[in-house]
Amino acid sequence: MSKVRTRYAPSPTGKMHVGNLRSALYEFLIAKHAGGDFMLRIEDTDQERFVEGATEIIYRTLDKAGLLHDEGPDKDGGFGPYVQSERMKSGIYMEYAKKLVERGEAYYCFCEKERLDSLKTEIVEGKEIMMYDKHCLSLSQEEVEANLAAGKPFVIRQNIPNEGTTTFHDELYGDISVENAELDDMILIKSDGYPTYNFANVVDDHTMNITHVVRGNEYLSSAPKYQRLYDAFGWESPVYIHLPLITDENHKKLSKRSGHASFEDLIEQGFLTEAVINYIALLGWSPEENREIFTLEELIQEFDYHRISKSPAVFDIVKLKWMNGEYLKAMDFEEFYALAEPYLRKEITADYDLKKIAAMVKTRIEIFPDIADHVDFFMQVPEYDISMYAHKKMKTTPETSLEVLKELLPLFEAQEDYSNDALYELLCNYVKEKGCKNGYVMWPVRTAVSGKQMTPGGATELMEVLGKEESLSRIRAAIAKLETEKEVSL
Ligand code: GLU
Secondary structure (H helix, E strand, O other): OOOOEEEEOOOOOOOOEHHHHHHHHHHHHHHHHOOOEEEEOEOOOOHHHOOOOHHHHHHHHHHHHOOOOOEEOOEOOOOOOOEHHHHHHOOHHHHHHHHHHHOOOEEEEOOOHHHHHHOOEEEEOOEEEEOOOOHHHHOOHHHHHHHHHOOOOOEEEEOOOOOOEEEEEEOOOEEEEEEHHHOOOOEEEOOOOOEOHHHHHHHHHHHOOOOEEEEEHHHHHHHHHHHHHHHHHOOOOOEEEEEOOEEOOOOOEOOHHHOOOEHHHHHHOOOOHHHHHHHHHOOOEOOOOOOOOOOHHHHHHHOOHHHEOOOOEEOOHHHHHHHHHHHHHHOOHHHHHHHHHHHHHHHOOOOOOHHHHHHHHOOOOOOHHHHHHHHHHHHOOOOOOHHHHOEOOOOEOHHHHHHHHHHHHHHHHHOOOOOHHHHHHHHHHHHHHHOOOHHHHHHHHHHHHHOOOOOOOOHHHHHHHHHHHHHHHHHHHHHHHHHHHHHHHO
16 A cells, blocks of 8 residues: 555635635545645646735645645655646646647647637536537647647647546545536646646646545536546546535535635634634544544544545534533633633723633633623623512522622621632621521622623622722622612612
């Protein structure tokens, strides 16, 4: 068995979408699982679609995601150049195209635009495709040479017979056979001398010893033409794995509008790289055991491409959020704090201990932007209704709460130590003396200092952060509020 070599072969045409990242991840995992090499090749022969800066996005994304390549434009492994426009300069594509011409598997075509425009078109998979009528295949050797000598513009086309069928094999889809008559004589070399994407891809995968190709199933329809090229050269084709489409929750193609189209967008929305990678790994692949959380290392260990499924994968942002939350819970606190700090600073402009607040929210948020909703009350108690003091299970009402708060106020005023532990002890002593349940006291205190039904910490944890002065002012305000609003409701 030859060494496993996979490649991620992006065309630099924009951001790195979830589907692209999944192909890259699977290629990386297949290589690393087998102790092989993962290569980066830039497919930039389609100059019209080239987007400035897109190559940098590819590097940045792979690097951030930890999908480090063993070979690539910046890392020579003896198979370079790794950028197709540079490979072209050596004449490699033209050389291989000419080999096919010699074998009768390709031919020069000098047809001009007007003639091509007059040819009939067919609708294939919703796209209008022109089926070339092999007009130039009948040119004699002399005619071809004369045209070339005269500098007539030309393309080189693949010669696909009108009869018979072509069969290719895909790991997920099995053997697929198509009638040759349905395949058009696709262009291999364009009139500007550049190879087409399809041709360069085949030549490069072979000459770079690629053993496994993973890509989106939008390429499935080109696969038979690839197979014919491999057969024409007498090359063994790599293992092909065409991945099912990733759809959104409504089973529509992922789009920018649905908010989860590119890796960078997800990171910007506050997701962790590790969670995104973990989640994307499961978009079409399932491990043997029923488990969902995997580090990249663990994915390398477990990844068996035979377990990739061909049913469409649904990108479920709710699931991704849950997974992100699991990563946050498991994260080392200092690392969490470093990432959470900017989000906390945006909300908390007072001089509170942000680390304490971070420790409170760590297990409660799914993504960092959730922090805002959990901590807003630290800056200001929101408007609330005194009915919030009523809690069935705690047996509290606005009236019992007012009584408790009034009794506690002098104790809180006299208290010097505002640490969570000391305050908690104070409340426990009060509870004991009163002979009531904990919640009967904790509920009104927490409501008074936060104005919220749900807070990231208990009453005394919140008071520790707020400090004596602010805590007292909130409790006094709550007493005043309960007194006035109680009168109003009487
Ligand atoms: N250059 C192609 C793309 O960006 C790669 C397809 C393939 O992996 O063969 O989609």
